[in-house]
Structures are given as structure tokens and as C-alpha cells.
Amino acid sequence: MIDLHRRGLVMAAGGILAASAVNPGWAASTGRKLGYAIVGLGGYGLGRIIPQFQNCQHSRLVALVSGDPAKAKKVAQEYGVPDGGIYSYSDFDRIRDNPDIDIVYICLPVFMHAEYTIRAAQAGKHVMCEKPMAINPAECEQMIAACRKAGKKLMIGYRSRFEPHNVEAIRLARAGAIGNIRYFRSEHGFVVGDANTWRMKKAQSGGGSMMDIGIYALQAARYMTGEEPVAVFAKETTNRSDPRFREVEDMIDFQLEFPSGAIGSCMSMYSANRNQFVLMGDKGRIELEPATAYSGQRMWVGQERSDKTEVKPPPGPYANQWVGQLDHMAQCVMQNREPLVPGEEGLRDIRIIEAVYRSAREQKRIVVQS
Numbered sequence: 523m524i525d526l527h528r529r530g531l532v533m534a535a536g537g538i539l540a541a542s543a544v545n546p547g548w549a550a551s552t553g554r555k556l557g558y559a560i561v562g563l564g565g566y567g568l569g570r571i572i573p574q575f576q577n578c579q580h581s582r583l584v585a586l587v588s589g590d591p592a593k594a595k596k597v598a599q600e601y602g603v604p605d606g607g608i609y610s611y612s613d614f615d616r617i618r619d620n621p622d623i624d625i626v627y628i629c630l631p632v633f634m635h636a637e638y639t640i641r642a643a644q645a646g647k648h649v650m651c652e653k654p655m656a657i658n659p660a661e662c663e664q665m666i667a668a669c670r671k672a673g674k675k676l677m678i679g680y681r682s683r684f685e686p687h688n689v690e691a692i693r694l695a696r697a698g699a700i701g702n703i704r705y706f707r708s709e710h711g712f713v714v715g716d717a718n719t720w721r722m723k724k725a726q727s728g729g730g731s732m733m734d735i736g737i738y739a740l741q742a743a744r745y746m747t748g749e750e751p752v753a754v755f756a757k758e759t760t761n762r763s764d765p766r767f768r769e770v771e772d773m774i775d776f777q778l779e780f781p782s783g784a785i786g787s788c789m790s791m792y793s794a795n796r797n798q799f800v801l802m803g804d805k806g807r808i809e810l811e812p813a814t815a816y817s818g819q820r821m822w823v824g825q826e827r828s829d830k831t832e833v834k835p836p837p838g839p840y841a842n843q844w845v846g847q848l849d850h851m852a853q854c855v856m857q858n859r860e861p862l863v864p865g866e867e868g869l870r871d872i873r874i875i876e877a878v879y880r881s882a883r884e885q886k887r888i889v890v891q892s
Contacts, residue, residue, distance in 0.1 A: 556624040556852040557584035559607070559617055559647070561638055563593055566652070567629030570816070570844060572601060577841040580852035584622040587614055614638070618645035625851060627679075628652055631720045632728050636661035643672040650851050652679045654737050655868030657728040659876060659891075662869035669865065677851045677861035678868035680741060684846025687819040688742075690835035691801070691808050694823065695746055701805030703747050703784045708739035708799035710814070711773075711791030717766040730760075730770030732878060736790025737871055738814040739799065740878075743778055743786040744870075746801045746808075751778035751786065751874060753889050756881040766792070776878045 558581055560567050575583040585607035588594035594608045607623075609616060617623050626642035628635055628651040636656045642649045649669060655678050656662045669676040682688045695703065712735060720726040721734055744750065756776035760767050772793050778786035789796070798811035809822045809830070824830025840846035854861045873891050881888040 553856060555580055555582040556855055557582055557622040558650075558848070559585035559587060559609070559620075559623045559626045560629060561587040561614075561626060561642075562629035563588045563590065563597055564629065567627070568597060571627065571629060571848075572597070574842070574844040574848060575601070577845045578849050578852075580849040580856070581625075585609065585617065585620060587611065587617075614641060615645055617642070617647060623647055624855060625650060627848075631726050632733065633657055633726045636665050639665040639676065640668040643668040643674050643676075646672060646674070648675045648851070648855050650677045650679055650847070651865075651868070653868060653871070654728065654733050654875070655865065655872055659869060659873050662865065662872050666865040666869065675851070675854055675861060676865035677847070677854070678863050678865060679847060680863045680867070681843040681847050682738065682741065682814040683745065683863055684838070684840060684850060685814070685819060685843040686835040686838045687810055687821045688745075688813070689838060690833065691810060691821060692745055694808060694833075695801060695803075696748060699805075699823065700801065700803030700807055703749075703782065703801065703803050705784060705802040706743045706747055706778075706786040706799065707788070707802075708742055708786075708813070709789040709791075709796040710735045710739040710798075711789070711794050711796045713795055714766055714792040717768075722766055722768075722770055724769040727770060729875070729879065730767070731772060731790040731792040732774045732776075732875055735792070736774060736776075736788065736878075737875065738797075739788040739790060740776075740778075740871055740874060742799045742813060743788060746799065747780055747782075747784055747786065749780040749782060749784065750870065750892075751780055751890050753779040753887055754874065754877045754881050755887045756878045757885070758882040771882075774878060774882060776881070778874075 560572055572583060575581060583601055583603060586594050586598055586603055587609045589611050598608050625648045628638050630638060632654055635651050639649050639651050727733055754776055756774055758771050758774050760772040773791040775789050797813055797815050799813045801808045806825045810819060812818055821833045822830040823833050840849055851861060877888045877890045
């Protein structure tokens with residue numbers, strides 16, 4: 523049986539594992555809160571990101587970018603953004619003249635990520651960009667190059683890296699709580715209802731469930747094993763008579779091979795609701811369900827399914843996963859530190875996803891570009 527008493531002693535001795543690769547938090551910074559401009563007032567930017575600034579210690583909302591002037595003005599009034607902090611897509615480049623804007627957060631459809639990341643960097647601003655990073659690896663590389671040339675930081679919005687259950691699961695895996703890692707399994711999916719949403723148009727999304735929700739399974743496989751896959755094998759199952767899937771895939775089952783010999787088995791889907799992962803070692807297992815949802819995460823640790831204990835993570839340095847990524851990026855800028863999930867991390871995922879798609883098309887094992 524796994525010794526959870528030892529786990530408690532380790533937690534008590536270590537406290538918050540600040541400044542480590544496992545825990546993204548570190549000592550609080552002093553000085554002003556850094557200003558964010560939110561680009562895109564869709565469901566995620568408006569519904570999930572903007573309300574979180576009231577909980578931030580190092581970040582504040584100072585500007586909005588939207589194609590709907592009336593909507594932008596209404597949101598600005600609700601959240602205290604001055605009229606001078608409202609921009610359209612056509613005059614976006616004027617953000618260079620606003621010293622209150624330190625960081626631009628791109629909450630747009632995938633096909634717009636590269637353009638607005640590059641323009642933000644050229645305007646002298648640091649960038650947070652939603653996942654998936656871009657349509658293809660070439661765009662990712664252009665984004666990284668633009669931020670590097672401007673001397674600005676680029677971070678990808680992998681919020682689960684700041685979610686306490688995921689942070690604790692990583693810590694336990696790295697600490698050897700379940701022994702040598704042998705197998706990872708994850709299913710991620712939700713039911714898509716609207717066939718006309720941008721997610722279902724390949725030119726705008728880059729792909730279907732794999733790009734949108736399967737990327738969570740892929741990310742978790744990488745951060746839970748602590749390894750990079752060297753090869754993939756994938757199979758797609760899509761009913762092309764369904765109007766939702768005329769352009770993009772529904773289900774992709776993909777297997778990841780890791781250097782240690784560990785295997786990852788993942789499923790991505792747009793026709794069923796699922797959100798979980800299991801990490802198995804030679805001395806036990808770690809389970810999360812839901813694993814990467816907006817809320818409600820639960821975690822169990824044990825040797826067998828019938829012998830497992832629910833584990834509640836210690837309080838993290840941030841109020842929640844969204845506050846975590848917002849304040850983490852602000853702290854990186856203030857302290858000139860590399861973000862936990864920089865642009866290179868997004869590029870790695872897109873390269874692997876490209877290999878997954880190729881494997882599904884060609885029905886063969888594909889070696890992942892390093």
C-alpha cells in the first residue's frame with residue numbers, strides 16, 4: 523500500500539514547492555499590478571478570463587480588443603476599463619502607445635493566433651496565447667521568433683498546469699510515489715452541438731477534437747510522465763455523413779511511445795463527454811476525474827482500483843487555475859523569468875499533433891520530430 527503518511531510529511535517539510543518545475547508558484551513580487559489587454563470577447567475571454575482579474579495579486583485588466591464596439595464598451599463599463607483602453611482589430615497596433623498594457627492575452631480562434639501574437643510582439647508587448655498555439659508548427663515558430671526578436675515573453679494558456687490537483691499529481695509522480703512510470707491513459711471529449719461554429723471549420727481551427735480537446739490528453743501524457751514521446755500511432759473514426767464533421771475529425775485514438783518504454787494511450791472525441799487520466803507505475807497509480815475540467819477535479823492514489831485513497835491537494839499559491847496563469851505570466855515579466863509553459867511548449871504539442879494526424883492518415887507509426 524502506498525504510504526500517504528510519508529506524502530504528508532514530505533508536503534509539510536516542503537510546503538509549496540516554489541521555483542520548481544513541478545509547482546509554478548514562487549514568492550510574491552512587489553510593485554504594481556501588470557496590465558493585460560484581452561483580445562477577443564467570446565465565451566472564453568469574456569466568460570472565463572476577464573472575471574478572474576478581481577482575484578489576481580499581480581495582474582489587472584486595462585484594455586479590450588473586439589470587433590464589436592458596442593459589446594466592448596459594455597464590458598469596459600462593467601469592468602472599469604477606460605474608453606482609451608478599447609481597441610478594434612483594425613486599430614490593434616495602437617496598443618504600442620498605451621503604457622498601461624504590459625501583456626496581451628490572445629483569446630481568438632486558432633487561425634488568428636499567429637497574426638495577433640506577432641503584431642502584439644511588434645507593438646512591444648508580452649504575449650499570452652490560448653492553446654492550441656497555432657494551426658501548424660511553422661506558425662508556432664514564427665510566433666516564437668517574433669517575441670524573441672522583440673525581447674518579449676510568450677506563454678501558452680495551459681491552465682491545467684496551475685490547477686492544484688494536476689500540480690500535486692505531477693509532484694507525486696516525480697517523487698516516485700507510484701514507482702517507475704509504465705503506462706498513461708486518458709480520454710478527453712465533449713459533445714459538439716453546433717455544426718457552424720469555427721471549431722468545425724478546418725481552416726479556422728486547424729483540426730477537430732484532437733486540436734481542441736485531445737491536446738489536454740497529450741499535454742497530460744507529457745507532464746505526468748515527464749517525458750517527450752518519440753513516436754505515435756493513431757486511428758481516426760469519423761462519421762462524415764454527420765454535418766458536424768464535414769471538415770474535421772470526431773474521434774482519434776492515439777498511442778504515444780516514450781524513451782523509458784512507457785506507453786501513453788489517449789482518446790479524443792467530439793461525440794461523447796469524458797475527462798480523465800490514469801498514470802500507472804510499478805508501485806501504484808494516480809487517477810484524476812475530471813482531470814482538466816474548469817472545476818470539480820478529484821484525485822485518487824493507490825495500488826489497485828479497489829485500494830485507493832482520495833487525495834486532496836494542498837492549497838496552491840493562486841486562487842484558481844486561471845488566476846494562476848495570469849499571475850504567473852505577470853511574475854515572469856516582473857522577475858524576468860521563463861514561463862512554465864513558453865511558446866516552445868506549444869510548438870512541441872503542435873508537432874506531435876501533426877504526427878498524430880499523419881499517422882491516422884497513413885495508418886502507420888510516425889517518429890516525432892524532436
